Amino acid sequence: MTDALDRRLARLSHLRREALSPGDPVALPIVPASMYHLPGDPAGVRQYGRFANPTTEGLEDALGHLEEAAVVALPSGMAAIAALFYGLLATGDRVLLPSDGYYTTRRLAERFLAPMGVACDTRPTAAFLDGGFDGYRLVLAETPANPGLDLCDIAAVAEAAHAAGALLAVDNTTMTPLGQRPLDLGADLVVASDTKALNGHSDALYGHVAARDGALIDRLRDWRTLAGAVPGPFEGWQVHRGLETLEVRFARMCATAEALAPRLAAHPAVTALRYPGLPQDPGHALAGRQMRCYGFLIGLTLASRRAADAFIERCTLIQPATSFGGVHSSAERRARWGDAVPEGFVRLSVGCEPAEALWAALEAALDPLAA
Numbered sequence: 001m002t003d004a005l006d007r008r009l010a011r012l013s014h015l016r017r018e019a020l021s022p023g024d025p026v027a028l029p030i031v032p033a034s035m036y037h038l039p040g041d042p043a044g045v046r047q048y049g050r051f052a053n054p055t056t057e058g059l060e061d062a063l064g065h066l067e068e069a070a071v072v073a074l075p076s077g078m079a080a081i082a083a084l085f086y087g088l089l090a091t092g093d094r095v096l097l098p099s100d101g102y103y104t105t106r107r108l109a110e111r112f113l114a115p116m117g118v119a120c121d122t123r124p125t126a127a128f129l130d131g132g133f134d135g136y137r138l139v140l141a142e143t144p145a146n147p148g149l150d151l152c153d154i155a156a157v158a159e160a161a162h163a164a165g166a167l168l169a170v171d172n173t174t175m176t177p178l179g180q181r182p183l184d185l186g187a188d189l190v191v192a193s194d195t196k197a198l199n200g201h202s203d204a205l206y207g208h209v210a211a212r213d214g215a216l217i218d219r220l221r222d223w224r225t226l227a228g229a230v231p232g233p234f235e236g237w238q239v240h241r242g243l244e245t246l247e248v249r250f251a252r253m254c255a256t257a258e259a260l261a262p263r264l265a266a267h268p269a270v271t272a273l274r275y276p277g278l279p280q281d282p283g284h285a286l287a288g289r290q291m292r293c294y295g296f297l298i299g300l301t302l303a304s305r306r307a308a309d310a311f312i313e314r315c316t317l318i319q320p321a322t323s324f325g326g327v328h329s330s331a332e333r334r335a336r337w338g339d340a341v342p343e344g345f346v347r348l349s350v351g352c353e354p355a356e357a358l359w360a361a362l363e364a365a366l367d368p369l370a371a
């Protein structure tokens with residue numbers, strides 16, 4: 001069965017075709033430009049590099065096609081979150097963040113929003129609905145949350161947030177628009193770090209915000225132009241190229257993660273495992289309702305910090321690195337950054353390696369750790 005998203009994906013590779021003239025390049029051109037030819041009346045054309053860039057526009061068109069929304073591109077995931085904060089909040093507003101989500105988001109709010117008179121509260125993702133949303137201007141949810149992989153019910157959060165007069169933004173970095181559709185579930189905004197699986201090649205920082213209310217995106221684009229948080233055309237071209245293979249990469253990564261998660265959970269060296277695809281996972285039923293697949297991130301806990309470090313260093317098919325979503329599998333011990341997880345907790349990002357070869361390498365690194 002072809003669903004609507006499949007049809008959208010099929011068209012993604014042909015989006016540019018309609019605008020091409022004979023002799024034009026089929027691939028999206030990289031256009032490095034601060035100046036545009038601008039004699040006389042400047043209305044209606046590109047004026048200056050901080051306002052507009054054709055490569056960035058080409059990527060925004062592709063992302064917008066996939067999100068079924070208006071999109072503004074930003075130079076990193078954090079720049080996308082900063083655009084949300086500074087574009088939508090004012091002194092006296094309250095914002096709610098997940099206490100177990102990406103830690104830099106909380107740090108930005110504590111260090112720079114709070115001193116400007118924007119009150120910032122946090123709440124665990126697994127209990128995100130508890131207490132309601134009265135008094136909030138913006139609620140930012142992250143599901144599955146990075147790194148603990150707890151989930152919250154996007155549709156229920158959207159309904160309660162809207163009843164309280166709040167805007168709901170969802171950080172969709174861990175799932176991409178292919179794995180989860182927050183705007184379809186009622187969220188007002190999607191924010192994402194495209195540095196991760198969407199670009200997928202670990203060679204560029206990028207981010208975007210998507211919304212179906214074009215006025216919200218106009219406001220964020222205005223903030224981008226005035227603040228100067230403008231993504232470069234070369235990075236936009238890289239992300240556009242990554243996006244063209246997202247579907248095949250993401251399908252492979254998620255299928256491999258789904259195949260390996262139960263084997264990892266059963267390994268005697270693993271003391272606990274989080275993966276929304278496991279029937280015993282606390283997020284499993286909700287994941288089945290609101291996600292299109294279970295993702296490529298696995299949270300596994302080993303006995304100690306030493307065991308976790310040894311596993312990551314010993315495994316020949318794991319790249320020890322922060323960040324995730326590359327074609328290569330990667331992992332890190334998140335407690336090294338102060339995340340509230342056990343010392344032996346490893347966030348494993350499953351890559352595109354053939355599944356059985358990856359399993360053999362993971363097993364070989366885990367076996368010596370089974371006491």
Ligand SMILES: *Cc1c(COP(=O)(O)O)cnc(C)c1O
Nearest residue numbers: 076077078102146173193195206
């Ligand atoms: C990495 C990440 C970000 C920040 O993205 P950058 O591209 O590194 O700025 C935001 N949210 C989540 C969930 C992330 O994993």
